[in-house]
Amino acid sequence: MSDLLIARSLFGTTMGFHIIFATIGVGLPFMMLMAELRYQKTKDIEYVVMAKRWTKAFGVLLGVGIPTGTIAGTQLSLLWPGFMEVIGKVMALPFQIEIYAFFIEALFMSIYVYAAERIAPWMRVASLTFVAIGALSSAVLITNVHAFEGTPTGFRIVNGKITDVDPWAAFFNPSFFVTAGHVALSAYMTGAFIVTTVSAYKMLKAETGSRIYRFHQKALMLSLVIGGIFSLLTALNGHESAQYLHKYQPEKLAAAEGLFETQSYAPLTIGGYTDRDTESVKWGIEVPWALSFLSGNRFDTVVKGLHEFPEEEWPPLFIHTLFNAMVGVGSLLILISFLGLFIRKFLNKDKFPMWLMWLYVVSGPLAVLGIEFGWIFACTGRQPWTIYRTLSTEDSVTTAANLGILFILFAIVYVILAVAVLFVLRYYFKKNTVMDDLNRAEQKGVPLFSSNS
Amino acid sequence: MLDAYLAVTILWGFVFIYAVMATMDFGAGFWSMFYINRKKTGATNIANRYLSPTWEVTNTFIVALVVAVYSLFPKGAYTLGTILLIPGSLILLLLAIRSAFLVFSNIVQEYRKPLTIISGISGIIIPGLLISVLPITHGNFVQITETKQTLDLAGLFTSPNEYAFFGFAITSTLFLSSLLLADYSKASAEYEAYRVYRRDALWIGPISLVMAFFIMFTLKTEDAWIYKKMIDDLPLLFLSLALFVLGGIGLFLPSPGISIKGRPRLSVIAITAQYLAASYVYGKAHLPYIVYPEVTIHDAFTDPNSFRAIFITYIVAFAILFPGFVYFWSLFMNDKRYLRQGKLSGSKK
Ligand code: HDD
Ligand code: HEM
């Protein structure tokens, strides 16, 4: 492997690992907030217990999310010094502001967890709101850097030197809102489906109708409502992301769809894989005219094919599969969440069919996979550029050699952390059951939040 | 021109704040491990009570520091990023293990001991590696050519100067954190723990002073340029020494009201001021170089427009965040209910 390839693999691995914790770290505080608000409305103590248990899980996940994020942020400079030199000059604002978001999140998270019993209930909700805002802002801001990589603005390059820097123009680059919106929405959706996974699994294991069962059922319904809303919004916004690709990064869209020839009335190919030799998508299902319509809301929209671009600037062709997998996950999750709500609200049934329950059990991991596919699609699909048509990946990478050993060390540490975090979560929730927390919550004067820490 | 100095002052401010906070953070982690078998004194509890709510905030400062380097001095970040690949990665790996296991140790009671040991030990090595950035920037072990920038690791780790810095980082981490925890336990009315930490501070303090002299001594032979410029500020170095002595005296003064010797709050303030004076002298001598002699703050400075935008966010953010920090402080450093939680509920956790 060349050093460039190792650097890409190492950074991709770091991001792929961090993103799991980061996404849940954005989604879960929102769920906690919803549970607290439900409690303020219904005075049903079970919602407080939910919030408390999710807080615990969140606290454990932060133990991995924060150090891996620190790795991500520092590794950008260590592995891609050429890239960060440009970013430092032009696009430092989001990083800078993100720090403040981190501070807000860290301060109020500590307050919510370690001072929960000493502050007024409204302050508890306020702290949680700050945590949620902090987490969301950090996601939006870091994604903004990614958006800038795809649609760079706010500077000119004259004779290899950067001039005319306008940092706010760079900050509000064309794809900022669409891209950041997509990441935020998909994070909320993922947070909700993680809760769906746990509640559905616990319901399957509990005795139907028991107190535990009903507790998890409540959590399941809450998560289906939120998951349903946000998966629908994710898809709508994803459609807009695709239109942005059509406009700003046409070769990425062409590769995502496996389209070689420029054409109007372009078909959308679902599934299959792109074959470079025959320049076609094998085993896919073609929906005539659909791609043109998706790209420009008209069937006669001309969609550029890969042949418009020099072959050495083509993104890797396997991103077609990644893109389809992401969209597939999104579509499936919209379907099953609305199906559940329909069965419950309109058919008034209390029990879901077994197959649906099992789909719920896998919905959380599927959403995380959707996130992974989406990011790998977006980052790998930008190749060979780190900053679209401005800075190549080759010119971004460190000149240091022998990265292999570092790759191995980081991979080992990620495995250790992954195993440890699963063990800790399992251990904690086995030892502190829902019944324990419900009993504790019903007794007055017994601390709930700082208990069994 | 002026902007570059403003920027480097901000950067130095971050370095200083992080240095003090990290010292307390990693030190508290170490003491929490060191006294884990001595339940009676409460020394471990005190360390944990400080550590649990603060490590996340402290960690954010290291990120702030990294971001400040590349947003204020992008070209400096290019060189630093390239030459620090190996030491930086080591720090990151240790930091990941340390933070994660610190959190885990608070959750998994049965395995608390091994988890605390892992996080304590990995934590105490970090300051040594972090401070190694300083001797690296002195330039002896950096080769910069047209196409390549490299760090001579073997050279670095055979240099007495590096070991002087390394040793100083670890001893001063233990010193300042034991002082702080002494103060914290006194405020928490945990006198048993107070005695333990006061004693630790008394014997580690002098060692850290010796290490500081060792740094100066090795600098003189290895990096005469910075040594000479530091000696230009001799009066401030003497002030620093005087503050150190004052910090020591603070531990012997009688405290009003109770029969316990020492006023640790005074010592903490004196020693922090000492670090401020010493790091000012060092930082000033280091100027204008980021990496000697190739990279200066002037040619590494960012685009002026970017700097202005960033500078404005610093001011706005400070105005917004400051009340948050004050509230945080009042809840965890100053609230008797938090500090004396073991005492009030009548049982020690
Ligand atoms: C659970 C996660 C999830 C789901 C269900 C979807 N996405 Fe997505 N998608 C992401 C998670 C994601 C992401 C991880 O958040 C990405 C990666 C980079 C980014 O900006 O967002 C992304 C990127 C991304 C991009 C690339 C943007 C770029 O490269 O600049 C497009 C075109 C779409 N998405 C379109 C869609 C469509 C049409 C969906 C229909 C259902 C969809 N996504 C569902
Ligand atoms: C958090 C989820 C993310 C994941 C899973 C992810 C994944 C990846 C992967 C797999 C690569 C290697 C691509 C290749 O070389 O084929 C990569 C590269 C890269 N990504 Fe991302 N990425 C994420 C977020 C981001 C963000 C938010 C940024 C912007 C700050 C970013 C900036 C980069 C850069 C600069 C590279 C290296 C150069 C390159 O290969 O283009 N990534 N990422």
Ligand code: HEM
């Ligand atoms: C869209 C993808 C990402 C999302 C949603 C995301 C979100 C988060 C969240 C919620 C946290 C926890 C913050 C806290 O509690 O303090 C976090 C930590 C962190 N993330 Fe990410 N992140 C993403 C990608 C990245 C990338 C690409 C980088 C590198 C530039 C990065 C750098 C960091 C850092 C440095 C931290 C630690 C902050 C601290 O020390 O408090 N993140 N991220």
